[in-house]
Amino acid sequence: MLRTIKPKSARTKRILEKREPQVHENVKQCLFLKGTSSSEILKLAVTDLNSLLKPHTKKFTKPNPIHPFESVDSLNFLSLKNDCSHLVLSHHKKKRPHTLTFIRTFAHTVLDMLELHIDPDTFRTISQFKNKKCAVGLKPMLAFSGTPFEGPVDSRYTLAKSMLLDFFRGVEATGVDVEGLQYMIHFSASDEIPGEPAPIIRMRVYLVKTRRSGQKVPRVEVEEMGPRIDFSVGREQVAEEAVMKTALKKPKGLEPRTKKNITTDVVGDKMGKIHLGKQDFANLQTRKMKGLKRSREERKAGEETDAEEDGGVEVKRVQLEA
DSSP: OOOOOOOOSHHHHHHHHHHSOOSSOOOOOEEEEEOSSOOHHHHHHHHHHHHHHTTSEEEEEEEOOOOTTTOOHHHHHHHHHHTOSEEEEEEOOSSSOSEEEEEEEETTEEEEEEEEEEOTTTOBOGGGSOSOOOOTTOOOEEEEESGGGGOSSOOHHHHHHHHHHHHTOOSOOSSOOGGGOOEEEEEEOOOOOTTSOOOOEEEEEEEEEEEOOSSSSOEEEEEEOSOBEEEEEEEEEOOOHHHHHHHTOOOGGGSOOOOTTEEEOSSSOEEEOOOOOOOOGGGOOOOOOGGGOOOHHHHHHHHHHHHHHTTSOOOOOOOOOO
């Protein structure tokens, strides 16, 4: 467990306040770590993933004796020390070759983990595709194809989709600029068949190009930019239900304020509800019409009725002139 630090100066207090949960958090940083043993395939893959996530990454080149599925103390310390919410550990062993362990944290404590093994036969780097590359720091478009990603029951593939979406999310954008949509990352997986090996997750990165079509809408073409990686899913460690519920909780400041008595119907029209006080219909002023006026006999009969109700005392109604 991480020890609790008590501030002894104003500077330390400010640093600890920045580490506390904020209503508007900063962009999630990713830390690339190297295990005790690595391979050339892992070095190239980490370099390409790092280039896609720049400038929100940090990369360590020295080996670290870290075994994430045995102890997470070192990962918690590195996440807190470097202010990184995501960690990617690369390690190569005979039993688990060319492995990338994706680690997600909450409050600088390991939340969940997933192992993805790279297929060295189909792996291609960015430099092997001789074409134009996208600019640094752009937000990619993400697409997932395959029923394993949309399963009703939580599995390794639904966890992979959640982690990859969070991994490539980048800066939260309130608007979309068409000029910034320069590349797309596509993940696909075939259907799971009983008795056969688990499906492979294929990662393809495409450059988006717009051509003239003679109309208002341009013709869109895609060209593979790299890297090309095929992953086989390995071990996983899911988050505890209570911790995940706390991690998904939104602060009150981010929830949109709702106005009372205002709703929107199915069509999209805004409907309002108005609350009125008690109305006295006896003194309600209606439209004056000649046909509704009483004759002399009716008025005289009405005056006699009013006099009887007042105890025989004649009451005259006099119209005052302005």
